Amino acid sequence: MTQLDHQVHSISPEITGSRIFRFIAFLYGIAAYLVFFVTILYAIGFVMGVMVPKTIDTGAEAPVVRAVLINLLLMSLFAVQHSVMARRQFKDWWTQFVPKPVERSTYVLFASLSLLLLFWQWRPLPSVIWSVESPDLAVTLVTLSFAGWVLVFTSTFIINHFELFGLHQVTNHLVGKEMEPPRFKTPLLYKFVRHPIYLGFIVAFWAAPVMTAGHLLFAAVTTLYIFVGIALEESDLVDLFGDEYRQYKQRVSMLIPWRRSV
Numbered sequence: 085m086t087q088l089d090h091q092v093h094s095i096s097p098e099i100t101g102s103r104i105f106r107f108i109a110f111l112y113g114i115a116a117y118l119v120f121f122v123t124i125l126y127a128i129g130f131v132m133g134v135m136v137p138k139t140i141d142t143g144a145e146a147p148v149v150r151a152v153l154i155n156l157l158l159m160s161l162f163a164v165q166h167s168v169m170a171r172r173q174f175k176d177w178w179t180q181f182v183p184k185p186v187e188r189s190t191y192v193l194f195a196s197l198s199l200l201l202l203f204w205q206w207r208p209l210p211s212v213i214w215s216v217e218s219p220d221l222a223v224t225l226v227t228l229s230f231a232g233w234v235l236v237f238t239s240t241f242i243i244n245h246f247e248l249f250g251l252h253q254v255t256n257h258l259v260g261k262e263m264e265p266p267r268f269k270t271p272l273l274y275k276f277v278r279h280p281i282y283l284g285f286i287v288a289f290w291a292a293p294v295m296t297a298g299h300l301l302f303a304a305v306t307t308l309y310i311f312v313g314i315a316l317e318e319s320d321l322v323d324l325f326g327d328e329y330r331q332y333k334q335r336v337s338m339l340i341p342w343r344r345s346v
């Protein structure tokens with residue numbers, strides 16, 4: 085056992101194992117999941133410009149340079165939080181303070197809060213970059229964007245929705261069951277691309293009948309971030325699964341199903 089492991093395990097086995105803690109941890113996990121769920125539903129309305137009070141193209145305007153800087157800051161805040169907190173070294177460090185069973189829920193909660201901050205403080209940049217004239221093409225693009233969101237949701241269930249968003253961890257802890265070690269999986273869509281969730285986001289963000297400068301900034305920066313996120317995630321996955329993941333990378337393309345290994 086390393087010194088770090090010792091510190092992690094020595095925080096509070098009596099407290100974290102107690103019945104009351106398990107129950108509070110479970111409620112916390114459910115609350116974090118609900119915050120995530122509201123956030124992702126809001127994200128759909130925000131990006132597609134429907135059903136929510138504040139969208140990517142509405143809200144208080146600011147001078148262009150200020151608006152770009154604020155928006156970049158908001159996206160960077162999310163990117164840093166989302167990437168740093170997902171790394172193993174960070175998890176090893178902060179599970180000294182945050183009990184392991186609620187680590188994932190806390191990550192999900194922080195990610196949701198930084199996204200809600202982004203939606204709230206986002207400054208619109210309303211200049212139109214493209215606007216599709218043809219109603220048929222416009223409907224096709226809206227449908228495609230919606231299909232992107234469906235792909236995101238479906239893929240989370242295919243890979244393991246409840247573990248990704250921390251519910252599996254708090255439920256297992258509640259009933260005194262250990263989490264199983266992560267397993268390499270290639271279910272359904274994962275046989276065609278390695279990152280269907282990220283592909284769904286890219287499609288959802290770019291398929292827009294009216295593309296404003298603000299929306300374009302959002303789509304471009306998030307796409308860039310997805311590529312950085314993939315590099316980090318795949319480096320972790322190679323560390324975790326070794327040759328199995330290396331061979332998967334050679335066999336299956338990253339995002340575009342008809343191309344072999346990107």
Ligand SMILES: C[S@@+](CC[C@H](N)C(=O)[O-])C[C@H]1O[C@@H](n2cnc3c(N)ncnc32)[C@H](O)[C@@H]1O
Binds near residue numbers: 274278281
């Ligand atoms: C938000 S999910 C994104 C999964 C994938 N990148 C995608 O776009 O569909 C990230 C989690 O999925 C896990 N993961 C990604 N691919 C995996 C695979 N083939 N088998 C098992 N776990 C995987 C990663 O370890 C990480 O914890």
